[in-house]
Structures are given as structure tokens and as C-alpha cells.
Amino acid sequence: MKKVEAIIKPFKLDDVKAALTGIGIQGMTVSEVKGFGRQKGHTEVYRGAEYTVDFLPKVKIELVVAENKLESAIHAIRESAQTGKIGDGKIFVYAVEEAIRIRTGEKGEDAL
């Protein structure tokens, strides 16, 4: 099993979710985060006081998939989250040691 963590532009969330459920992914966790890579921030002005805001709002999607679904999940995310501009985001892949379904106690890929 692998954990896929994708940082994407917030407005792309619906597209990415649709693409993942389209290939049979049954669940994911989403959080609102802030971050920056190469995409530049912006300045804001409040009563003459100017602030540079480096951190941009992003969305982080986390999902755990069976190994045989890994490549198609990555492909689905890349396709749907793309705009072609700087700031599209990144995908990280981690090894998962165990997965357990709380309700039934099922383990491994049965828990996904």
C-alpha cells in the first residue's frame, strides 16, 4: 500500500476528486493548507501598512491506495490538477506499514 499526498491549487479540488473516484478510488482526506514553492506571493495594504504574503492557500489531498492503483492515481491527479502554470503543486508517495478499518477490524488492502 502506498500513501499519495498531493498539494494542489484549491480550485482544482473538484476536478481531482472526480478523476480519482473515476478510477475507483473510494476515499480520501482533504485539508486546507498554506504553502509556497516557486509561485510568488502578493502584497496587501492596510491603511498604508504594506505586507508581503508569501504563503498561498493550497489544498492537500491524502489517500492510501493499493500498489496496483498507484500509477493510475498519480496519473489521474496530474491530469486533473494541471493548469500549466507555476504553482500547480506536487505529489509525494510514501510507503504505508498498515491500514485498519475501525468498524470491522479489517487489515491491509481490505481496509482501503
Place this chain on the structure above:
Amino acid sequence: MGGSGSINAGDTAFVLMGAALVLLMTPGLALFYGGMVRRKNVLSILMQCFIFMCLIGVQWVLFGYSLAFGPDHAHLFGGLSWAGLRDVGFAPNPDYAATIPHQAFMIFQAMFAIITPALFIGAFAERVKFSGFFAFALLWSIFVYDPVAHWVWGAGGWLRNLGVLDFAGGTVVHTSAGISALALAVLIGKRKGYPHQPIPPHNLPFTVMGTGLLWFGWFGFNAASALAANEVAVNAFVVTNTASAAAGLTWALIEWIYRGKPTMLGTASGAVAGLATITPACGFVGPLPAIIIGIAAGGFCYLAVTKVKARFGYDDSLDVFGVHCVGGVLGTLAAGLFAEKVINAAGNNGLFFGNPRQFLVQLVAVAAVLAYALVVSIIFYLITNKVIGMRVEEREEEEGLDLSQHRESAYGGESE
């Protein structure tokens, strides 16, 4: 105290509704300020405004009204003969308002006494200790607001006798609170991290909502200060709207031209600056001077808030000095320039209408209120700071005042 002259229903209804409008300005102010601070401090701001509705609401009836408007002592204060509203009944008091019940005048004035100290909370926002603030605020209301109101509006008050033109509180409200705020900001010190760490507003929609309520309520503040539903009230209403419109436009244009984009906060701030500035003049000046006054308000307050504050480095967190002191002084002096006796026979002509003496009277009033409020505020700050403490600990400031001073969370249990 009996009065001759019967009660006019239109005047009474107008003043009562005006009082309600002015009361609404206090929660409006709370939202205006609340939106500008960080999430973790929003309840502390709302509380510091709202508490005055409760504290001064009681104090006014018990003895505040008497101190401010009661029978004169040495032209300086009203004494205690009207404590508990003794002799303040339903018959009109012709010294103040001949066609409305005395209590209607009293309750209208109560709303001014309530909102004035709420203005200066912006000076020590995000770092004041509630207990120290509470004690200071009560002392300030009793020993600054009440006497100064007597000087300017009380029967026998020395500035009223001098002929000062302050229709709705340029000196009594804005100048006194504004200069006190400057003293408080300097004495309590800057917020941790100011000015290097950005402290952006957490909810500008609140600020805008507050501005709307303030502008709306200000028609009570200014127009109902005519204490009658008459031509002077109409004049006050018209010039209040006109001046704040001009001021908001001016601030927006300054930002647009010099900083590239007009901001919502700037436009709202400009409107409030205009409202504060026209306050003393609204019963005496015409609509075209009101536009000039509004433009001046937008311009001078913009400079005070963006340049002067940065230059001198004081953390007047919500710009009470820059908007209310500067605006109040500007408006009081403007009344001395643009006042026309044809608009208000109980007023006078200003410098531009052939009466230079009026400008000098305005100057005296401004100087006296500035000096008195400043000195007394400093003294009370030092006393309260020594006895109770005015500033929270660093740890409490970081945690946020909502949690440290009120054990409450504004938006559902989160902490920084």
C-alpha cells in the same frame, strides 16, 4: 423643574429615535474595530465596546447626567443635585430642549456618554488588561467626559458661555477620546511584534458592516442633536451625509492614485473620518463647505494614519488619534470658518462669513479639551497601571485576549 412650552410629538419621537440610532453606533463601532484585529482578540474588542452600554448606561442615570448637565458649579461641572435623575422628569428643560421631555434629552445624551470612551479602546487593542481598562474607563468617563460635556453643552459651562460651536461633539467626543487614545497608546507601549510583524485585519467584512451601522447611526448622532425635527436637523443630516461621502471618496482616490488600488478598509476609514470631522460643524455649515470639509478630512486623516503614525512609531492600533482626534480638531476649527448664522440662528457666523472671533473661540475650545483630556488621561493611566496594571503579560498577549481575559473563543474553540 417645570418648563413652560408644551411637548412636541414630532421632536420627541425624533430625539428618541435618534437616541436609539446613537446606541446602535456602539455595537457598530465594535464591529468596525473588531474586524481589524486578529481572530484571537475579536471578543475582547466587542466586550470593551459593549461593556460601556452597560457601565455608562447605569452610571449616567446614577450621577453622570448630573455631573455633565446638572446645575452649574464654577462653570466646570454640574454637581450631584440631579443624581438618580432627581428633578429630571418629563417636563421639558428649556436650558437644553424646550419641546421634548427632559428625560428624552437625558437618554439621548446617555448614548453619547456611552460611545465616547468606547472610541479609545482602539489605542490599546490586543494588549490591554480588562480589569485595568475597566477602572480607567470609569474614571475617564467621570472625570473627563462628564466635565468636558458640561463645559461645552452644560448650562453655565464656560465654553458654552464663550460661544463655542460644537453641534454634536467634535470636542466633547472626538477630540477628547482621540487625544486620550494617543496618550494611552504611547504609555501602554506597542504590541509584541509591531511594526515588523504583519498584523492584518482578520475580518474586514465586519469592519464594513460596522461602518454602515456607524454612518446610519450618525444621522441620529448629528441630526438629532438639533433636539427637534426642524430645518437645523435637516441641515445636519444633509451635511453629515455629504461630508462623509466626500471623505470616503477622497481616501479611495488617494489610495487609487498613490498606491495603485483603492481599498475597502481605506474607503470605510475615509467615510468614518468624514463623519467624525463634520460632527461639530453639522448644525452650522452648508452642503458645499461640507464637501470641502470632507475632502480635508479624508486627506488629513489619511496622512495622520499612514505617514504620521509611521514617522513617530506609536502603536495606535486602530487609529483613534489619526481619525478622531485629527478629525475632531479639524471639524471644530472648520466650524469656526464655515459657520453661517442663516443656517442656525442659535449658532454664529464663522471667519469666512465675517466673524473671525469665532475661529479663535474654536481654537480655545480645542486647546482646552486637548490639554485637559491629555493630562487627566496620563494621570489616570499611571494610577491605574500602578494599582491594577494596564497591560497583560506577554504570554497572555500571545495567547490572545479572548482566552486570557475572557476565557472565550469567538469562532468555535480554536486557539492559535
